[in-house]
Amino acid sequence: MTVIDNAIYVDGRRVDTPPTLDATFDALEQHGGFAWIGLYRPDAGELDLVADEFGLHALAVEDALSGHQRAKLERYGDTLFAVLRPARYLDETEKVEFGELHLFVGANFIVAVRHAESPHLGQVRHRLEASPDLLARGPLGVFYAIVDQVVDDYEPVLEGLENDVDEIEEQLFSGDAAVPRRIYDLSGEVMEFQRATKPLVQMMTAVRAELEDRGKDDEVALELRRSLRDVLDHVLRVVEKAGEIRETLQNALAVNATLVAQRQNDETQRLTEASLAQTVQTKKISSWAAIIFAPSLITGIYGMNFHYMPELALPWGYPAALLLMFAFGFGLYRVFKKRNWL
CATH class of the missing domain: 1.20.58 (Methane Monooxygenase Hydroxylase; Chain G, domain 1)
Structure with missing residues (x-):
């Protein structure tokens, strides 16, 4: 079963936990509020059922089914479609694993389609259910909380990458022949990480701009703008830090090339001196x-x-x-x- 959790929320509180998607749609009509549906690698039939009920655009549904999308934010009528690229650092392999999360955000629903183990959206749901004021902000409040969790999960990834860079700096002057390959592999991971994080800047800016259109008297929109501003600041720090790591790796590659050339020159000089002798x-x-x-x-x-x-x-x-x-x-x-x- 790909439906991980689904519930109906009214005024920030869970009022119903329907056992099936059909029951969820009926409960939404009965209670009002909004529905939060969490799916894990759904099949076409399940996603089509959700798409028919909420009027999701066929192109967005196709992207959610096929996966392998870049991070982006698109609007289809009254529905926002966002693709997030969560990441986690694997200590045992010293690699970064990237996931994919698709979010459909409408006036009375949010559908999360997850294609990887991270992020743990169950934690986000529990945190929001413990904070009714935030959950009462509706689907956009859930959208903010999910993005905030994804961005928070980037911090351990940056720490892991920084640790790898420190190890590379120690290897540079040891003459380890594996250093260039490790720098190359790590640079590829950092570039993938940048492709996952940079679009978030534009995404947060676009969502905040839409909230501003609701007017200054909308207290919910005002609080969401403030929350998204905090996420945007965090994203900017993450993007800046990733850029610094990539620049450090480029410098390390240049230093390694210099050291290799120096060792080659020293060897050539030694051979020349031996030949002269x-x-x-x-x-x-x-x-x-x-x-x-x-x-x-x-x-x-x-x-x-x-x-x-x-x-x-x-x-x-x-x-x-x-x-x-x-x-x-x-x-x-x-x-x-x-x-x-x-």
Whole structure:
């Protein structure tokens, strides 16, 4: 059964709790006042029954059935149709879960169609039933209380997001490779949160403007405007805080990119220095190998032991060979030294 609760209220008090939707419509005609019907993922038949009774627009009914709507406020004749995006922070997964709530607000009814576990509208109903003065303001008074609950539920979400941002700031300088992905995911949640909260500013402003049209002598309208003004102030704070969190995440992403680039530069510099050091060592080894090669070449030539080698018979051949080896090696040493190879 998708009808969570439904009741008839007169002068701020529950006068009847009909067991079925058909009974609710009959009781509304009998007692007057207004009906508050709460539905949880209703099927087309149930919602069509409500739509036929209260004259709900087909487009609004279609939106309520299909879901997946953006936060908005639309007017169809004498009926307001509002879509709210409640949210809650899941500590176990550190994720934000978004719901969807559709409200049909008329002169003598308010129908709440919920597509998620939050918000807990039962708490709103109990709070209003304990405050007859607020409930006596009619369907718009219920509308205010529901929106107020949705906005209040945004506070724990902001606290959870802020805690995630603090953890990211600690991870930034630890070199954790998962930081960019976490920043990206959290930024997506914040953007979704902004899409849920920003339209509320225009919604509250529009409803207050309609109440102003009733005139200054309407005490109920005056009190509702004051209540909605309080909700609007709260919404503005929520929107501002969400904007600050998103800006912080953008800055964190920029800082992370800078740190990654710095680490890459440091690694490149280290590799360059290592390469330069290796090049210097290679030059030194090559230089000494060339210097040693000079006397090795001469001794190799005269070590062939051929019989007809005229220098072998000369008395000064040995000193001349030594002098040639020394001169050859010393010359190479001077050349390499001049080129900073040694």
